[in-house]
Amino acid sequence: MADEKQFSRRDFLKVSGSATGGMIAGSVLGGVVTNSFLDGKNNREQSNEEDVKNDNTSADSKDYTEARMFFTRFEDFQVLEQATEMIYPEDDNGPGAIELGVPYFIDKQLAGQWGDNSNDYRQGPFTNKSVDESSLTRGQMFLLGIRRINEYSNEKYNEEFIDTEDDNKVKILQDFEKDNVEMSVIKSSIFFELLRKATFEGAYADPLYGGNRNMEGWKMKEYPGPVMSYEDMIEESEFILKEPISLTDYQQK
Amino acid sequence: MAKELDKVDVVIVGSGWAGGITAAELSKEDYNIVMLERGKSQKRTDFVGSKDELKYSRRKKMFQDLSKESLTIRNTLDETATPHRSNEMNSINGTDTGGSGMHWNGMVYRWLPTDFEIRSKLEEKYGNEIFPEYSSAQDWGITYDELDEYYNKFEETTGISGEPDPLRPERTMDYPTPPLKDTEITRLFKSTTKEMGYHPYQIPSANLSETYKNLDGEQINQCMYCAFCEQYGCDFGAKADPLVTVLATAQKSDNFTLKNDSYVTRVLHKNGKATGVKYVDMLSGEEYEQPADLVVVAGYTFTNTRLMLLSDIGEKYDPETGEGVIGKNITAHTVNLTHTRVRGFFDDKKFNRYAGAGALGATMDDFNLEQLDFNEVDFLHGFLIRATQLGDRPISNNFVPDDLELSDWGPEFKDKSLFYTNRRIDMQQQNGVLPQKENYMDLDPNYTDVFGDPLLRVTYKFSDIDRNIVKYAHQQSKEILEKMGADYINVPEIDDSVEFGKNSLSDHTGGGVIMGDDPATSAVNTYSQMWDMENLFVVGASSFPLHSSSNPTGTVGALAYRAAEGMKEYMKNNKVLEKAD
Numbered sequence A: 001m002a003d004e005k006q007f008s009r010r011d012f013l014k015v016s017g018s019a020t021g022g023m024i025a026g027s028v029l030g031g032v033v034t035n036s037f038l039d040g041k042n043n044r045e046q047s048n049e050e051d052v053k054n055d056n057t058s059a060d061s062k063d064y065t066e067a068r069m070f071f072t073r074f075e076d077f078q079v080l081e082q083a084t085e086m087i088y089p090e091d092d093n094g095p096g097a098i099e100l101g102v103p104y105f106i107d108k109q110l111a112g113q114w115g116d117n118s119n120d121y122r123q124g125p126f127t128n129k130s131v132d133e134s135s136l137t138r139g140q141m142f143l144l145g146i147r148r149i150n151e152y153s154n155e156k157y158n159e160e161f162i163d164t165e166d167d168n169k170v171k172i173l174q175d176f177e178k179d180n181v182e183m184s185v186i187k188s189s190i191f192f193e194l195l196r197k198a199t200f201e202g203a204y205a206d207p208l209y210g211g212n213r214n215m216e217g218w219k220m221k222e223y224p225g226p227v228m229s230y231e232d233m234i235e236e237s238e239f240i241l242k243e244p245i246s247l248t249d250y251q252q253k
Numbered sequence B: 001m002a003k004e005l006d007k008v009d010v011v012i013v014g015s016g017w018a019g020g021i022t023a024a025e026l027s028k029e030d031y032n033i034v035m036l037e038r039g040k041s042q043k044r045t046d047f048v049g050s051k052d053e054l055k056y057s058r059r060k061k062m063f064q065d066l067s068k069e070s071l072t073i074r075n076t077l078d079e080t081a082t083p084h085r086s087n088e089m090n091s092i093n094g095t096d097t098g099g100s101g102m103h104w105n106g107m108v109y110r111w112l113p114t115d116f117e118i119r120s121k122l123e124e125k126y127g128n129e130i131f132p133e134y135s136s137a138q139d140w141g142i143t144y145d146e147l148d149e150y151y152n153k154f155e156e157t158t159g160i161s162g163e164p165d166p167l168r169p170e171r172t173m174d175y176p177t178p179p180l181k182d183t184e185i186t187r188l189f190k191s192t193t194k195e196m197g198y199h200p201y202q203i204p205s206a207n208l209s210e211t212y213k214n215l216d217g218e219q220i221n222q223c224m225y226c227a228f229c230e231q232y233g234c235d236f237g238a239k240a241d242p243l244v245t246v247l248a249t250a251q252k253s254d255n256f257t258l259k260n261d262s263y264v265t266r267v268l269h270k271n272g273k274a275t276g277v278k279y280v281d282m283l284s285g286e287e288y289e290q291p292a293d294l295v296v297v298a299g300y301t302f303t304n305t306r307l308m309l310l311s312d313i314g315e316k317y318d319p320e321t322g323e324g325v326i327g328k329n330i331t332a333h334t335v336n337l338t339h340t341r342v343r344g345f346f347d348d349k350k351f352n353r354y355a356g357a358g359a360l361g362a363t364m365d366d367f368n369l370e371q372l373d374f375n376e377v378d379f380l381h382g383f384l385i386r387a388t389q390l391g392d393r394p395i396s397n398n399f400v401p402d403d404l405e406l407s408d409w410g411p412e413f414k415d416k417s418l419f420y421t422n423r424r425i426d427m428q429q430q431n432g433v434l435p436q437k438e439n440y441m442d443l444d445p446n447y448t449d450v451f452g453d454p455l456l457r458v459t460y461k462f463s464d465i466d467r468n469i470v471k472y473a474h475q476q477s478k479e480i481l482e483k484m485g486a487d488y489i490n491v492p493e494i495d496d497s498v499e500f501g502k503n504s505l506s507d508h509t510g511g512g513v514i515m516g517d518d519p520a521t522s523a524v525n526t527y528s529q530m531w532d533m534e535n536l537f538v539v540g541a542s543s544f545p546l547h548s549s550s551n552p553t554g555t556v557g558a559l560a561y562r563a564a565e566g567m568k569e570y571m572k573n574n575k576v577l578e579k580a581d
Helices: A002-021 A027-039 A074-087 A102-110 A138-157 A166-177 A188-204 A213-221 B017-027 B053-058 B118-126 B144-158 B184-195 B246-250 B301-311 B411-419 B464-484 B553-573
Strands: B008-013 B033-036 B071-074 B200-202 B256-259 B262-270 B273-281 B287-297 B328-332 B341-345 B361-367 B383-388 B424-431 B440-448 B454-459 B488-490 B509-512 B533-538
Touching (some): A074 A138, A074 A188, A138 A166, A138 A188, A166 A188, A188 A213, B008 B017, B008 B273, B008 B553, B017 B033, B017 B553, B033 B287, B071 B440, B144 B553, B184 B361, B184 B383, B184 B424, B246 B256, B262 B301, B262 B533, B273 B533, B287 B301, B287 B553, B301 B440, B424 B464, B464 B488, B533 B553
Parallel strands (some): B008 B033, B071 B454, B287 B533
Antiparallel strands (some): B200 B361, B262 B273, B273 B287, B361 B383
8 A cells, every 4th residue: 555655646746747847738737636646546537448457557647658669460469478478477476477568578679779680790691590690680580489489389289379278388488498399590499598588678677668567577576676875784684675666766857 | 081180199099998097197298189989978977877787788788889890709710700799698898988997897906926927937836848738828028016006006096995815915005995895795705715714805896985086186986885887887976987087187188189989990000100090980971090199009909909900010910820919819707617607595595685886795816826736736827706796686687596407487487586586695706817829819801890891800719727727616616605504506517518609708808919028929018019110009908918817907907007108208209118128
């Protein structure tokens, strides 16, 4: 409960800050903000849908940053969702990859410099012996790999990857990991390693990139985020658990 | 056609520690100086609020843009080298104002007296057969005692926080600031190793224990132990880097100009003397010539070596005959061998691993080059062992005990990697690396940079000595962790399949334009002045004939101060500073 209060207050400060900063003419906005601040609750009227699952992430408003930038086919994105969830599943510790926003994190990463390898050395010939040495960009590698996962699921289980049971999904990914799956250009283990790393990045990167939603990844990891100073506690013998903060809280506004 | 600019007194290539120290010292004499930095402009406010693991530790945003230039790698002379393509796998080269000096951890050790006279001292003690035939270990032409004043100078400029190593020669100057604070990890390391009869001490640090003003009037702030040093610029100006120290000093002179986005492609020369440099303005694409009386090449090992080769200066090293000098004696602390760690896991102890500083840790020198007896072991040189607390970040720290035999994904891995996140102490060993005749650098015949010039090619193979020393060090680390009471210990397997590759090089690489007392076997004298071109100084780790067991930046700094002294002398008298022996 304490958390809820904290978040809505922070969001209030954010909204009011941008309202004054940007000089938004704001009797309407001002009214909404005031109401939500006064009763300390989410303003449901502002939300077009009741997304209960994401309730505490969306706090005062719906998250408008979750649409696909890179993946054009929804069916590819669904495979990505299920594959990342197998790598980082929901459990007693807390949420899995999907609830953490990992698939959207990966989609956003692939849409930028990382996805098209624009800071890498790209003159051929290529060895294709690792992710970094491949003639494929990371974006191309993801599309090939994700589609091959679904194709392989149909070959092996006569089912779409998203429809097959979780044990089968895990076996499929293990086959990728162990190079039991034929892929064009690269070995399947190379794609799997890229997928695995990107999944953990999405679980634990600052939430500004679209994953680690509501810092739930950091909470499981007992990681406090970008804290200004540990000067006062660095000598302590006992472990100190801190509520995390994000760069959104930390950076100058 | 390149546009020719007005002549200046001094042109310096690179704005890292070597270039920065040179610029600061020469600016005090009011010379007209132009410094050319290939990377973008950087200042302190770039680092405020930059605690972003994805951007800096994973995407490596402070490292060289490889789409412009990279290097190629192979193991042996008969292989075709292939390019290092991405900083994701392995980040090697810094860039932007301040260079690698901006995103270092800040461990400032000195190298050992024996390092500088390695061949003569070891042969004297163990006989002429001590070095294997393939070793190209050679003396530096300078002694530790001669370098001491320059080490002092660098430590004074950077305000190093430290305490004396009980096994080293007595210091001629106290550290400017007291050592960093202890943590549960450093306390445990110190009490355990003391009990075992070793001599632990706090790592000398450029993250300062208290606010400090150096003799040039530059202020370095007190460290906040915020855990973002390695691969990051400091949020608080609390890490001694070129921007808060030597570049700030140089910028006090009206005659100093730093030009960013200026990619130097050649050192120009005529009749045995350097006349200036050619560079490309990376924003406009225009090519320029900057004439100068004195040319200082102060890039990283690879840049310095490649510029000599591209500019056709000095005799190229030939690994078949051992003749020639440029490209010779590349040595490195490698990521996949030297820096492999022994990790201890504790079921009932939790440490505040998320907090820390880049050079925060305790270390010991009981196995260094001067402590070991080489009749007793199957390697040469030595190593340090340390337990650090740099501040763990969550994407990069998901280790689990090997004994659990887990896959690195899925439910069990998630659960155990969360459990052990703060229940871990790593022992890091770092060993000295000796040069080999067939490990060298030259120009690649196949791959080119954005300007069409050949990339630098690194040929490097691990020797048995390289592997044996690491295996031995891992066993010592394991014993310490056992004594500490670790429930599980991961010891990396080092067999013949561990080989130099794309995951090896880091910012601890030296050689290529090495120093010595003989022009037949070295490229520069001990002032970093080229034997073959008296008004060209090549400064930095490129001058190392070997890599010692401790970190290299202190020695880069000391050699740069000595080089700057030599340059001042040269500008007055226009003479070769040292005669060949």
